[in-house]
Amino acid sequence: MTKVQSIKSPSIQGEDRAHEADHPSSPVAKFGMDQPLKLDCGIDLAPFQIAYQTYGELNAERSNAILVCHALTGDQHVNNLHPVTGKPGWWETMVGPGRPLDPSKYFIICSNVLGGCMGSTGPASLSPATGKVWGLDFPNITIPDMVRAQAMLIDRLGIETLFSVVGGSMGGMQAVQWAAAYPERVFSTLAIACSTRHSAQNIAFHELGRQAVMADPDWRGGRYVDQGTHPHRGLAVARMAAHITYLSDAALHRKFGRRMQDRELPTFSFDADFQVESYLRYQGSSFVERFDANSYLYLTRAMDYFDIAADHNGVLAKAFRGIKTRFCVVSFTSDWLFPTSEARALVHALNASSARVSFAEIETDKGHDAFLLDVPEFFDISRAFLQSAGKARGLGDAGVV
């Protein structure tokens, strides 16, 4: 391990992260013992809290609310500086003035998922029973559990029907689950780079990441907070492996090729000679500063369990029978984590249910991460979909930019 010097130890930001888990910089909806969250594993979780951010104003008819669902390692900070890293919001390309999700037209909500570590209850939160961090005592959660918690937040905000639920990757899973679970509450769904069930290959990658975390001696059986450690090496390796799956061969070649990092010749060591190595190490070490290792285990597991068809006797179309929700499904040609075939399976099921669905495959070499990057065709399609849905919803000039 001594040769992997480039994965830095977490800075003092680790303390900020731990603080955010229970006392976030965001507004929080607290649910008491009288409002338990019924989890798929059979446990009633109470009390619990959901941290969220909002952008824009809810209109008088309460008809312009859009819920943005974040991906595996995202959070509620869509379009503001991140309280731990100080970096811009994770979806400023999509959300903001003049963007497809414009806060001057829509009331945009994004909550930290159940099981996350940025203020919603999860393994990094304090357990009310013990006064200690939940750790592995936290119950296992699922994507439907996350959505159920979001629905309670939306109730709390006094919103009956969401104009749209929008998300990519794990966020796309939530967006589709929203429509399947609450079809009357979702006017439209924009599901990006996602699937209705996690593939064997994706489960395999997640297992690799979890094993990397758990193999780190600092993980301490999940009780690292109590023991004053954090499995940053294991979590960084998990992030590095996952990050490769978010890109593509072509994108890696375009960005780095075989170029050397600050040197002309190989050092004949295991130092980061190649730019791509240096980049991955940076991705790993910056991730551990803002993310909780146990939270990573729980959220990857939730994705693994996701299979909408399994909840409907194996027939995906049954999940959407008679649904009125308008769908737009988007995939990217170079995404090998959630390839177009997965999107197409969803589209076929929606067609079989006679749902109103648009489906576009965007040509790009940027891989799975394309939904977070500047891909103009993707924005054009998202904007037009929301505009036409807005027209059907009677949102007036909604979406006119």
Next chain:
Amino acid sequence: MALQEQTLPLPGVAPQASTSLRPDHVLVAEMVEPGSRVLDVGCGDGDLLQLLESRGIDGRGIELSREGVNHCVAKGLAVVQGDADTDLVNYADDAFDYVILSQTLQATRQPKAVLENLLRIGHRAIVSFPNFGFWKMRLQLLVGGHMPRTENLPATWYDTPNIHFCTIKDFVQLCDEIHVKMERAVALDLYGRPVPLNLPWWVWNMFGEQGVFLLSRGGKGR
């Protein structure tokens, strides 16, 4: 074959607007009752779907080319990327009031199966296709001795996507064979004008540049 009278220009479509629209699109749009649910198979850039939606019709589309799909979706149309030959099986029975196959039949691998699927998914089907029995086609083959090429079908034999050309006569025979009822049939000449109805059938097959058919289930068998 019973043919009904039809009038142009069409109700709901302004005459000046119709000049910029394709005549076959206008004719197809006129065959669809307002308020219906329509699936346009091979919807291209979505021009017909837009015309239909402007008339209060709930339209969906399938298009093979990614560019076509993305144009449509960027116009706010409900269009998915798909193949008429393979993807129609995913649609439920009776899912639509009309299923339209506009200038696409000749590009499918299995026109008969596609036609059967259209009338499984939709209560009615509207099919338009270029008539290979058109006199210009015949003349090119007879006199020129080469595969016909026209203004509307400019591709050469080796790069055309159109692999199953037929004549109006052939199409009528296929409809009979698979028990499809022809509710309406219109042949458009080279200028998009309907061939007069009082002319005999062989004239249609000779002077119709394209045929537009409104079909339903339960036609006469052989």
